[in-house]
Amino acid sequence: MKDNRGHVSWTIYPTKRATDFVLRTDTQVHSLVQAKLVQDAYDKNFSNGVSMYRSATTQSLTYNKQQVKEDSDTISVATYLKDHWDNTYIHTLCYHKDTAYLGVRTTFTNESDAVQHLALLSSFCLSGLSPFTDKNPVGQLELVRFRSKWAMEGRIERRPIEDYDLEESWKASGLAVAKFGQLGSMPVRRFFPIVGLTDASQDVTWLVKLAGAASWQLEALRLDDELVLTGGLPDQDYGQWQKTVEPKASFTTPWAYITVGSGRLEAVAHNFAPTTKADKLPVVFNEWATSWGKPSESSVETTVAALKAHDIDYYVIDAGWFADKNGDWQTNHGDWQVYQQAFPNGLKAATKTIHAAGLKAGLWFEMETVGAAAEQFQNTAHLAKKHDIPITAGTRRFWDMRDSWVQSYLTGKVIETLKTNNFDYLKIDYNDSLGVGVDSPEGLGAGLEDLIDNSLKFIHQIKADCPDMVIENCSSGGHRLTPAFMDITDFSSFSDAHESSCIPLIAANEQNIVPATKNLIWVVLHPEAEPDEFIYRLVSGFLGRICLSGNVTGLTSDQWQTVDAALALYQRCAPLISSGVPLRFGPDVLSYHDPQGWQVAGFSDTADLKTAGQVLLVAHTFDQPGLDRAVLPELGQGWQVQADFGCADLALDLNTNVTLNLNNHNFGAHVWLLERR
Incomplete structure (x- = not known):
């Protein structure tokens, strides 16, 4: 106009x-x-x-x-x-x-x-x-x-x-x-x-x-x-x-x-969202919530042995594979020396074990920052500065990614480590912020933009040097869930919500932001979990890409049967999860720390629910759901259940409008694949 x-x-x-x-x-x-x-x-x-x-x-x-x-x-x-x-x-x-x-x-x-x-x-x-x-x-x-x-x-x-x-x-x-x-x-x-x-x-x-x-x-x-x-x-x-x-x-x-x-x-x-349809959604296992920063060659062997009989595709070694002689890794990143006590035969032995089990091997890096205990923390000539002082956030400093020396150093430490040790998957993490900007002749803000542009260029360099590498985008969970990072990586970590009852809330929120095929949702499993809690976590994964973790070596055979049943239904639903239009019902939930109420999220094969032929309903109840039944009139009538998984006392009534029988069940979950007759 x-x-x-x-x-x-x-x-x-x-x-x-x-x-x-x-x-x-x-x-x-x-x-x-x-x-x-x-x-x-x-x-x-x-x-x-x-x-x-x-x-x-x-x-x-x-x-x-x-x-x-x-x-x-x-x-x-x-x-x-x-x-x-x-x-x-x-x-x-x-x-x-x-x-x-x-x-x-x-x-x-x-x-x-x-x-x-x-x-x-x-x-x-x-x-x-x-x-x-x-x-x-x-x-x-x-x-x-x-x-x-x-x-x-x-x-x-x-x-x-x-x-x-x-x-x-x-x-x-x-x-x-x-x-x-x-x-x-x-x-x-x-x-x-x-x-x-x-x-x-x-x-x-x-x-x-x-x-x-x-x-x-x-x-x-x-x-x-x-x-x-x-x-x-x-x-x-x-x-x-x-x-x-x-x-x-x-x-x-x-x-x-x-x-x-x-x-x-x-x-x-x-x-x-991209118009993609997948017949299978490969499942990731990340050992972060298994070892909590203490991975080792022996833990890889025992965990892989527990996983290899199940439908799992990737095994990712998370933070802690590097450390100083005392085993400190939390402030040691940046030097990237393999912790020999944990990996006496190097990382290649671990990837060999993973590959022998038919899995692809992944490794964690936080490549743009340097920990306070690392020797490189004092390499101030190549660190990002504000007013000529190295920017320090807690125990982290930041590489100046505009510096050609830094790019060369990271090529040797990151890209060569991945190639030499036959890794298939890279998890890129980033766990603090540079703040308002970095020194630049144009000023702090333009300097920051230029520095991060060079971070993105380094990711492109990884892709060029390792063209088959699958790359995960993570920043203390979801702090980089933006097109700039998601568009050049394969997966993104949805959150650092590992042990949280708000996982399905976050996952449903992010249906508006991250394509389901890219959104890695933590499914942390423990043998001591009550059956409903075990199912609650598994069902959350149906809202995106399942990322398993936890003490899986301690799971019972019955618990593994539950996992296998969930994964089988998950793969059956893969075409709908990957290409379907998200849906969501339920009251607004005030507290994420102590959620109350209920939620039904999922996917439909069309945007118009009244004309949909197939839907996937992923239901969760929180503390005090507040009612016995929840009616979903938006879905219309004429549905039948094709498959389901979850807590037995959460049920659907399909006689008229789709009605969820909640039975005042606290922290339960169920998933249904429905088709219209």
């Missing part, structure tokens, strides 16, 4: 709702690019220090031209704008024809003969929300965010925009701003880099996710009746980010990904 002064904005809506679109003429055009050059003024609407939205740079942007390119796979639309300094901005919109979302980013080109300094350049700015009425009705627009805390990731927050003061004042003056983000090298802290807006009156939801390599910001804003969503890299005021662009040079932002749809939140979020 373009006004008579050449200002350009854009919005999106479901194609099925095209006839309902309302083109407003009584609101301002909110530019599809938000930018600020350091010399230009802030907007006047009391926003200085809060937001750089509608800066003088942005208000000077006018339409220049538009180019559309199409090939067999993609359509791209490049909109060219000019500012009052004659610089060029290219808003690039990319659509891959086998997907249901758009990629958006912005390129700035310095057309002058002098250096230019950007204080803000957005990846996206979506306005005209909601585009279905002349005036947005009160209480019908809800802002959607996904909160995060260690081992409690993905809590969904949906609140009316009025709760954030996102209302227009009596005239269009005084910018309303709801701004949130994250500063540092763990991009998922407090929030995921995702924002959504639901128009409840129209049953339409917009979702935007940022690539999220490091620091980021998102803003919901309102000056007139339109709501605006914008975001990308943090601005100079918020994240100390500034970009220096030399004459005739360019800078391009990271991608933002945008979708829109009707229906359930999890169905709209599924638009981001």
